[in-house]
Every structure is written in C-alpha cells, then in structure tokens.
Amino acid sequence: MVDAPTAGSEENAADAFLQGGPSLRNASGPYFGSYGGRWMPESLVAALDEVQDTFEKAKADPDFIAQLKDLNKNYSGRPSLLTEAKRFSEHAGGARIFLKREDLNHTGSHKINNVLGQALLAKRMGKTRVIAETGAGQHGVASATAAALLGLECVVYMGAEDCRRQALNVARMQLLGATVVPVTNGSQTLKDAINDALRDWVSNVEHTHYLLGTAAGAHPFPAMVRYFHEVIGEEARSQILEQTGKLPDAIAACIGGGSNAIGLFHAFLDDASVKIYGFEAGGEGVETGRHAAAISLGRPGVLHGARSYLMQDEDGQTIESHSISAGLDYPSVGPEHSYLADIGRVTYEAVTDTEAMDAFSLLCRTEGIIPAIESSHALAGAIKIGHRLTQGKENPSDVTVIVNLSGRGDKDVETAAAWFNMLDEEGHVKGTTLSTRKPKGPTERTNEAAVDVNEDQN
Amino acid sequence: MTEEFASKSAAAIDRAKAEGRAALVGYLPAGYPTVQESIEAGIALARNGADLIEIGIPYSDPVMDGPVIQAATTEAISNGFRVANVFDVVAGITAVTDAAVLVMTYWNPVMRMGVDEFSRRLAEAGGAGLITPDLVPDEAHEWIEASNKYGLDRVFLVAPSSTPERLDMTVKASRGFVYAVSIMGVTGTRTSVSSSAESVVARAHAAGAERVCVGLGVSNPDHVREIAAYADGVIVGTALVAALRDGGVDAVGQLTKNLSAGLGRAAAEA
Numbered sequence A: 001m002v003d004a005p006t007a008g009s010e011e012n013a014a015d016a017f018l019q020g021g022p023s024l025r026n027a028s029g030p031y032f033g034s035y036g037g038r039w040m041p042e043s044l045v046a047a048l049d050e051v052q053d054t055f056e057k058a059k060a061d062p063d064f065i066a067q068l069k070d071l072n073k074n075y076s077g078r079p080s081l082l083t084e085a086k087r088f089s090e091h092a093g094g095a096r097i098f099l100k101r102e103d104l105n106h107t108g109s110h111k112i113n114n115v116l117g118q119a120l121l122a123k124r125m126g127k128t129r130v131i132a133e134t135g136a137g138q139h140g141v142a143s144a145t146a147a148a149l150l151g152l153e154c155v156v157y158m159g160a161e162d163c164r165r166q167a168l169n170v171a172r173m174q175l176l177g178a179t180v181v182p183v184t185n186g187s188q189t190l191k192d193a194i195n196d197a198l199r200d201w202v203s204n205v206e207h208t209h210y211l212l213g214t215a216a217g218a219h220p221f222p223a224m225v226r227y228f229h230e231v232i233g234e235e236a237r238s239q240i241l242e243q244t245g246k247l248p249d250a251i252a253a254c255i256g257g258g259s260n261a262i263g264l265f266h267a268f269l270d271d272a273s274v275k276i277y278g279f280e281a282g283g284e285g286v287e288t289g290r291h292a293a294a295i296s297l298g299r300p301g302v303l304h305g306a307r308s309y310l311m312q313d314e315d316g317q318t319i320e321s322h323s324i325s326a327g328l329d330y331p332s333v334g335p336e337h338s339y340l341a342d343i344g345r346v347t348y349e350a351v352t353d354t355e356a357m358d359a360f361s362l363l364c365r366t367e368g369i370i371p372a373i374e375s376s377h378a379l380a381g382a383i384k385i386g387h388r389l390t391q392g393k394e395n396p397s398d399v400t401v402i403v404n405l406s407g408r409g410d411k412d413v414e415t416a417a418a419w420f421n422m423l424d425e426e427g428h429v430k431g432t433t434l435s436t437r438k439p440k441g442p443t444e445r446t447n448e449a450a451v452d453v454n455e456d457q458n
Numbered sequence B: 001m002t003e004e005f006a007s008k009s010a011a012a013i014d015r016a017k018a019e020g021r022a023a024l025v026g027y028l029p030a031g032y033p034t035v036q037e038s039i040e041a042g043i044a045l046a047r048n049g050a051d052l053i054e055i056g057i058p059y060s061d062p063v064m065d066g067p068v069i070q071a072a073t074t075e076a077i078s079n080g081f082r083v084a085n086v087f088d089v090v091a092g093i094t095a096v097t098d099a100a101v102l103v104m105t106y107w108n109p110v111m112r113m114g115v116d117e118f119s120r121r122l123a124e125a126g127g128a129g130l131i132t133p134d135l136v137p138d139e140a141h142e143w144i145e146a147s148n149k150y151g152l153d154r155v156f157l158v159a160p161s162s163t164p165e166r167l168d169m170t171v172k173a174s175r176g177f178v179y180a181v182s183i184m185g186v187t188g189t190r191t192s193v194s195s196s197a198e199s200v201v202a203r204a205h206a207a208g209a210e211r212v213c214v215g216l217g218v219s220n221p222d223h224v225r226e227i228a229a230y231a232d233g234v235i236v237g238t239a240l241v242a243a244l245r246d247g248g249v250d251a252v253g254q255l256t257k258n259l260s261a262g263l264g265r266a267a268a269e270a
Helices: A007-018 A042-059 A062-076 A111-124 A138-150 A160-165 A167-175 A190-204 A221-244 A259-268 A335-342 A353-367 A373-390 A410-419 A447-457 B008-018 B035-047 B067-078 B085-094 B107-113 B115-124 B141-150 B164-173 B196-206 B221-228 B238-260
Strands: A082-084 A096-101 A129-134 A153-159 A179-183 A208-210 A250-255 A275-283 A299-303 A306-310 A346-352 A400-405 B023-029 B052-056 B100-104 B129-131 B153-155 B178-181 B212-215 B233-236
Touching: A042 A062, A042 A111, A042 A190, A042 A221, A042 B164, A062 A111, A082 A221, A096 A221, A111 A129, A111 A138, A111 A208, A111 A221, A111 A259, A129 A138, A129 A190, A138 A153, A138 A167, A153 A160, A153 A167, A153 A190, A160 A167, A160 A179, A167 A179, A167 A410, A179 A190, A190 A208, A221 A259, A221 A335, A221 A400, A250 A259, A250 A373, A259 A275, A259 A335, A259 A400, A275 A335, A275 A353, A275 A373, A299 B107, A306 A335, A335 A346, A346 A353, A346 A373, A353 A373, A353 A410, A373 A400, A373 A410, B008 B023, B008 B052, B008 B100, B008 B153, B023 B035, B023 B067, B023 B212, B023 B238, B035 B052, B035 B085, B035 B238, B052 B085, B067 B238, B085 B100, B085 B115, B107 B115, B115 B141, B129 B141, B141 B153, B164 B196, B178 B196, B196 B212, B221 B233, B221 B238, B233 B238
Parallel strands: A096 A400, A129 A153, A129 A208, A153 A179, A250 A275, A250 A400, A275 A346, B023 B052, B023 B233, B052 B100, B100 B129, B129 B153, B178 B212, B212 B233
Antiparallel strands: A082 A096, A299 A306
C-alpha cells in the first residue's frame, strides 16, 4: 500500500480525535487508515474508476441530489420514524431505547437507500443491466425493485443455502422481474454470491453495473455506499434532538458488511459524547468457531477488493462464517469499520444467535414490531449497553440509546418459527389443524412456556 | 521493465525467441489432484514443450477463475492442500527441468504468510516469480520491495479495459513479462481468441514491454498459432487442467505436445 499509516499513527488518530482533532466524517477512501484500497483484477479497475468518477460528479450535481431526495421521500417513504420503545426499554436497565425505523422503508429495510442511489448512477453511466449479490434477500429485493422502477435488467446472485433459508424473498425478486441465480460454489452463502457477481461483472462490464449491497469491497464502494446511507444517521440525529433535546448517550447497529451501521454512525462520529457500538453475529458462540464476528476474532486480510478484518485460517483461506441471520453471514466487514475499531471510536462486540432471538421475541411482544433477525443483534446489544450505561444511575431514564432497526422480520418468520419450536415434524405451524386447535389463554408467556403449551395441544 | 536481476522468466522467453518461436506457458494448480501428482504433471508440461510453468495456489475465493479451475482447486483444498506445499511443487519441478516456474496466486494467502517470508521461500525453492491476478501495482508496494530483495519476477496483468496511463504504469512495474488478458472475463476455454488480444499486446509493446504473453480462453493449437504470430508467449490453463482431470499426467503431456506444435512463427520451425 502507498501511504499506509503504521499502527502508531492510528493510535495518534485516536488521541487526536479525543483531543478534538480532525473530523472522522466524510472519509473519502480509498484508504481508511491501513484498510480499504483496491485489491482487484486490473480488468475491473477501469470500471471502478468510471463508478468513482460518476459518483463524484453526481454528488456535486444539484439535479442528482434533488432526484435522490425525491425518490427517498416519495418512493421509499423517508424520513423513517424514530420510535421510542417504552416497554422494551424496561428490559434494558430502564434506559430509553429509540428505534430508527428503517424497517418502514419501502421493501422493508435500509437497503433501498443505497440501491436507489446506485441505480441512478447506473443510468448516468448508460448501463442497461445491474447485478447484485444478496444474503438475506433484502438487498436482492431492493435491487430488483430499483431496477424495475428505473427500467434496468437485474440479475441477483444468491447462495443456494440462502435461497433455501429465504425462499420467500426469491419469489419476491422474481415477481419484480429479476433473475435469481442460485450459487452452488463454496459455502453457498453471501461471500460466494459476491464471487459469482464479480465474475459476471468482469465479463459484462461494458453494459453492467455491479450494485454492491454493502459498504465493503473495492474503492469507491465503501465510501459511496456509506454516502447513500448517511441519511439514516442525519435523520436520527435531528429526530432525537427534537424528541429529547439532547444527543443520545449511545447508538447501536448490527454489522455484517456494515452498511446500515456506517449509515447511522456517520452523523455521530464527531460527537465525542456519543458512544458507538457495532454488534457482529456471534453465531453459536465465538468460542465455538461457528460465528461471523470478523472484527472481534478476525485478522486483517484482503477479500473482495478491500483490506479489512477477515475470518481466515493460517493459510489465508477464508473461513466460512455462521449466523442464524443470512444478512450477517459474511466473513469480512467494511474497511471503515476496521479503521473505526482500531482507533477505538466504535466498540464492536459479538451477539449470539440465542441472544439475538431472545431480543427478537422481546421486541415482538413488547412493541408489536417484528424485527429482522439481523436487526435483532443490535437490539440484543442495546439491552446489554442499556444495563451497562444505567448502572449506578439514580435516574436510568436519563440514558438514551438509538438502535438502528435496519429491517422488518417478515422474511424471518419461518426461521423464527423453527427456532421457537413452533413447527411440527412436517414443518406446519403447530396448533393450526382443526383437531388440535383450541383457544389460547390471555397470559403473557415466556418462549419456553409457549412451547410447552403448544406441546400440550398435540 | 526493471531488470536488475537475471529474470528466469525473461530468459525462458528469450530462449524460445532465439528458436524463432513464441514461448508456451502452461498452468496447473498445486496439489491437484495431490501434491505428488501435481509435481509429475508439471514435469510432463516441461518435458513436452512448455517453456514456463505457472503453478496456481488453490484459494477459497478465486474470482478470476471459471468452473473448471474452481472445481480443481476446490478439490485440491479438500484433499488437504496447504499453501506451503506450493514450494514443494515448485522445487520438485525445478529440480529436474529447465522450465521457469512461476506461482500464480490470489493475494491473501501471500499476505497471510508474510510477503517477505513467502518471497524468500519461493526463491529458495527455485521459483521465478509471481503472477498476481488480484494485485495491481497500486497496492504492490510490499511485493515490489520483496521481489527486488529476492530477485523474483513480478508479472502483473493488463486488460483490454486498461487505460494508456495504467498500461504504462503496469508495464513499468512488471518484470519478466507482462500478462495480457485476451478478453474481459474469467478463465475458461472459448471457441475463438478475442480480437482485442492483439491490440492489448501491441499497446503493451508500445508502452515498452519487451515480453508480453497472452492468456484466458486459449485452449488449442489453432489459438496458439494465432497468438504466437504477435505475442512473445501463449498461456494455456483450463484446457490443461481438464486434460489432467480426464486423462491424468499422460494427457497433460500429450496436450502440451500438440499445443507446442503451434508455436512456430510462419514456417520458421527451429
């Protein structure tokens, strides 16, 4: 790398920040400290340059900004709400938890912010076809949506394992006119879908834009995807000021590649009083090796065009990640997150499948909101930091925390039903056949209790 | 191109040139189907007419490879291939042949071992240098330093999409030869050689490259003959891997012999 700062200079960056040093906002890439860059085949460099050039010009073009603003408002439904989760807050040490409702956007997640921006860029570049990778299917659905809206051909690469986990989203993409290609290489998940999308891009780059769905990959993707998601944090910051009259004590988001997180974090990076937390997928537990916690347990390496924290073995082979959440099942992370971790501005922790599913259930039952399992990792994290930050506080409700509710959980209902043992041997929801149906009691139950009741019914 | 060291790859290409022909570069993955058999297949390449041998390191995320090479490298990994085995393969081939043996690798395995350590061990094994499909000179600071220290060739890629500025920069950063990608795409056999190949070679020569070899989609003697007319070397990969898969080491030898028949320029057989 050219100009790669040493570890020493990263410590200096942290010191400088604490002393009110240079802004951490608007980092343009290609490097974030020693992370990022362009570890890509030469064949794609010209295309990356074209994307970068088009993006820079668009950012400075009032017409483009107006077009994006209009779509965000009149198509996606922005600004998304900031909802105080009062009953949920009781389980977080009494801290006031506010949910940034990206789940209410059109298509049901934050992903729409980025795809509208990039699809507009694709049009500006004269491309007629977009390709995308998807894990949970959220980015694939969002890409198919933007392609339909703007009249672009759309092909989505999706791991065969993820197609199985998220069959409903496959159908949604097909209904929207996209072609879904199941990827059977490697671990058949998100990273392999990205590999196949890159192979497609290098072969069809003349008329195709690769609509990468997260703030990772080669320059300019990390900075560009962040730019399109910055609206999340900007809205949240002014909404919390309006609702509480002060900045939050902490903000939290889940991290797969890290696009919803960097979108929320960006507006708060220079607010030194705001603690920032990213929650990675701890899978079955970080000690089991079956997880997707790249920052917590990985080491720097290059994958898909960027140097960043990476789950890899002694040989530099990528280790397959594991998470109940397809959208977090990625063995690396956006390079800006690696930098923010190293300088200590953001704290990254792992949340297990079990913790995430407990938080999923809790939000359903306390707030009437079914969250995406991805976002449930952030909710579980918020419970932890709520307890931590209110410790010893006379008035815990002085503590405020914003959680990015990055997506809605409709797509996850089947996974959740299986997790909570709500299905019979044939995969049907228990208690839905005439012979076993009987009225349910009004009492609130724990998950275990609910399961017991269902078993009694059979 | 910088030539502070006697480049093994350049010497091999120049020997072919002195015989009035282009050089043949054959690719096979290390450890496929086993480490020992990959050494035998490499020796068969050299004994049947390959001037340079490209040994690929099987990697979990080979974004520049098509299905045939992906399947072979995946099998090598599941058969227990470890990155350090590549040095055994290189040493095993260089011990008994005169071919220049380069390693083709995605960058993360090198970075993980340590660029200096990897380079030192490659040089010790008698390797000529590295071909780096996902490392552009812009990110190659550490590799340029290590390759200078150990006298290894740096083979970077140029593509039909490379701008004149990038082509110039890449040619200057390369040593041994420049790898011209014939088409926009990944490895795999194709029915014909793209017409863009000739213009990439001409542009690389014009930028000062003394030796330019063409790869991607080259699979039969007709392709070899066509490319040998304007390039300094012809790179064949997928077809050889398929031969090894279907017919073992003997089939690799036979295909190499057939391919090398296409190397002569016009009627000037040596």
